[in-house]
Amino acid sequence: MDRTTSMATFVRVVDAGGFASAGRALGMSPSTVTEHVHALEERLGVRLLNRSTRKISLTEVGGTYYERSKQILADLDEADCVAHALHSSPRGTLRLNTSVAIPPFLAPVIAEYANLHPDVSVNLSMTECMVEMVGEGFDLAVRDSSVSDLSLIARRLATYRFAVCAAPSYLERRGTPMRPADLLEHNCLRWSHSAGAMNGVSSDRTASNRSRRPAICRATAPMPCGSRRCTGKA
Numbered sequence: 001m002d003r004t005t006s007m008a009t010f011v012r013v014v015d016a017g018g019f020a021s022a023g024r025a026l027g028m029s030p031s032t033v034t035e036h037v038h039a040l041e042e043r044l045g046v047r048l049l050n051r052s053t054r055k056i057s058l059t060e061v062g063g064t065y066y067e068r069s070k071q072i073l074a075d076l077d078e079a080d081c082v083a084h085a086l087h088s089s090p091r092g093t094l095r096l097n098t099s100v101a102i103p104p105f106l107a108p109v110i111a112e113y114a115n116l117h118p119d120v121s122v123n124l125s126m127t128e129c130m131v132e133m134v135g136e137g138f139d140l141a142v143r144d145s146s147v148s149d150l151s152l153i154a155r156r157l158a159t160y161r162f163a164v165c166a167a168p169s170y171l172e173r174r175g176t177p178m179r180p181a182d183l184l185e186h187n188c189l190r191w192s193h194s195a196g197a198m199n200g201v202s203s204d205r206t207a208s209n210r211s212r213r214p215a216i217c218r219a220t221a222p223m224p225c226g227s228r229r230c231t232g233k234a
Contacts, residue, residue, distance in 0.1 A: 001039045007069045009036035091119035097141045100126045
């Protein structure tokens with residue numbers, strides 16, 4: 001029999017003053033209540049209750065066991081309440097890992113989450129490669145690539161696409177590429193991650209202008225003439 005159930009049944013027998021009364025309170029038959037108490041006594045090797053046709057009473061050992069059992073059951077109830085409170089109102093530290101390109105898009109969501117759950121602190125780290133979630137103690141990861149570990153629960157949050165962009169002044173000088181292969185003849189700033197270059201472009205002409213940080217590509221790309229960055233106007 002389940003030890004905790006037998007312990008709770010024993011406490012109810014003492015509180016109710018009898019097996020039949022305890023059975024009615026617990027929704028058990030008197031024989032089932034008796035079996036639980038007997039199982040405890042058998043496991044402990046002692047008598048917990050003195051029984052007569054009219055009443056029951058605790059033995060000396062039974063009195064000590066009763067007090068400790070009540071405390072244990074109260075601690076279990078408190079543990080349940082604490083777990084429920086933590087579930088309904090999150091608290092603690094959320095360890096989050098992301099790809100290096102994601103934080104600018106994720107920052108508003110983190111701020112909103114922090115406002116909704118002030119008892120939670122977010123520890124954010126950025127890595128090029130996927131981390132070992134369990135081994136490194138992360139709760140959540142937001143990545144811009146597929147997840148190969150089938151033991152993890154993955155959800156698609158959004159989709160994105162890559163685009164080839166150029167300043168009008170550059171296209172006037174070098175012409176407009178019509179096919180992906182035409183990019184091999186252009187001076188490109190491209191973004192790559194640890195798995196390799198994006199879009200499969202890999203030539204000596206473009207290799208020197210490759211970066212793993214999209215922000216660097218944006219900052220170093222030529223701007224159209226007449227733009228604020230080009231003219232320096234505020």
